[in-house]
Amino acid sequence: MQKPKLYVTREIFEDILKKLEQYYEIEVWDKYYPPPYEVLLEKAKQADALLTMLTDRIDANLLQQAKKLRIVAQMAVGFDNIDINTATKLGVYVTNTPGVLTEAVAELTWALILAVARRIVEADHFVRWGEWSRTKTGWHPLMMLGAELKGKVLGIIGLGRIGSRVAEIAVKGFGMKVIYYDVVRREDLEKQLGIEYRDLDTLLQEADIVSIHVPLTKETYHMINEEKLRKMKKGAILINTARGKVVDTEALIKALREGWIAGAGLDVFEEEPLPPHHPLTAFKNVVLVPHIGSATYETRHAMAELVAENLIAFYEGRVPPTLVNKDVVKVRPPGFK
Known part of the structure; x- marks a missing residue:
């Protein structure tokens, strides 16, 4: 044959x-x-x-x-x-x-969380572009202050394979409180990891970090829009390693520009590849990587x-x-x- x-x-x-x-x-x-x-x-x-x-x-x-x-x-x-x-x-x-893909994407999620919370990329540029040298000081009490994770609230949207692994790392590795939203409640993981269910609006209001792990469907398209972003804490961080179109990009740009949230870490975008002069590239408090969630x-x-x-x-x-x-x-x- x-x-x-x-x-x-x-x-x-x-x-x-x-x-x-x-x-x-x-x-x-x-x-x-x-x-x-x-x-x-x-x-x-x-x-x-x-x-x-x-x-x-x-x-x-x-x-x-x-x-x-x-x-x-x-x-x-x-x-x-x-x-x-x-x-x-x-x-x-x-x-x-x-x-x-579970481990690779979960690990990248944490790389983005840490990069935004501790301002890793911004600090690298601070050294690499000579800004540190121009300060004429090796250390200052207020230099590059970021946020610790222990005791903070991680809100996970979508508790599938990747979302549940991210939750496990949060609880066991960083001592964080984890809340989640999913269309299917996971009482087994609630007991196993000590995590708690929330409806989406409540999760957005309570979480210090919001991490998205849902597939792209008609229901999840622009799930995170202007209305939802306005519900987030002023000091919150948004992480997306799921699908770019789950987040309304224009609404996110507005949220960052007007300071509704503290920052974002993005592996996926509505437009890929992202143009070099896209508005998202202008924000120091946003870490951008080129859809490398599974890239190990x-x-x-x-x-x-x-x-x-x-x-x-x-x-x-x-x-x-x-x-x-x-x-x-x-x-x-x-x-x-």
Whole structure:
């Protein structure tokens, strides 16, 4: 049997590609930037399988024109770039890579919390750009004052895998009080970690640090808007390692400009990549990183391995281990036969 064609939208680890080559005829987009939609559409028309990233738009138009396509294996937890309903109707399997990102994203969340609270990036610039030298003093009682975390209140929005790990680190590592909001109450974790449930408005009013860990859905789009930002404490910090569109960027800029909150740490943005002169880049009290939540070797390789597991399982006629659209099995069995 001729190998099915797999189009890979970005360069990934060589050992993973070699593993997949046993099952698929592979073509890889070799540029650093993602393939333009027009290129992706043409490649999808010829492909039996796609290995995609969160930046690839897999919409109804593409799915309807890709007559041979049977599986979209996404190298990400999120899948808001894929039209799941259309894929299911057409019998196209969609998989993602949950679970393997938890530690990396939780650790980056804490890196951002500490960077903003202790003004790490601002202090680095203070030294690097000669401002410290110009003060003519090596130490001053009021120099670069930040905030301690012990005893402070961390408010977590979304207590899934990542949110619960962030909560655990807060309680066990920093001695913080943790409150959370989620559509599903987690009484097991409340008992295990000593954390407390709050409705969203109350959480925003009580928390010294608010950390967002929800997926992007119609319900969470601009979940943190001007109304919600006005409810936060004046000295509070907002952290977002989830999805950029969960936060209304214009409202956040206004909040920072007018001093409603003390600062922010952002790994994700409504517009990616963020333009170099974007208003957010002007704030010293905002730490910006380029969507690197999962950017450790260990995690990215584990993500690629899980993508390969999904693709190999499908090739062998098995339901992929992390199938997103589970109803698709009613439309078409897994495999290329």
